[in-house]
Amino acid sequence: MSVNATCAKCxxxxxxxxxxxxxxxxxxxxxxxxxHGKIKSPTCCGQDMTCSSK
Numbered sequence: 250m251s252v253n254a255t256c257a258k259c260x261x262x263x264x265x266x267x268x269x270x271x272x273x274x275x276x277x278x279x280x281x282x283x284x285h286g287k288i289k290s291p292t293c294c295g296q297d298m299t300c301s302s303k
Contacts, residue, residue, distance in 0.1 A: 254288070256281040263288070 254263045263279040266287070270276060276297060280287040291298050 254279060256283065256285050258285045259283050 255261060256263060259281065261282055264282050266278050266280045268276045268278055268287075268289075276289055278287045278289045289297070
C-alpha cells in the first residue's frame, strides 16, 4: 500500500526520512522537502506502532 501525502503549506510530495533518537533507535518519518515540517507513524501507549512485512 502507498499513500500520496503532500505538504499543506507548499503542496510538495512528502519524502521518507529517518530520525535517530538519543538511545540510537530510529523512527521513520515523512517530511516536506522544503522544511515545512514532519509527520511520523502513530503511537500506542507511548510506543511507535510498527509491523513486519512478509
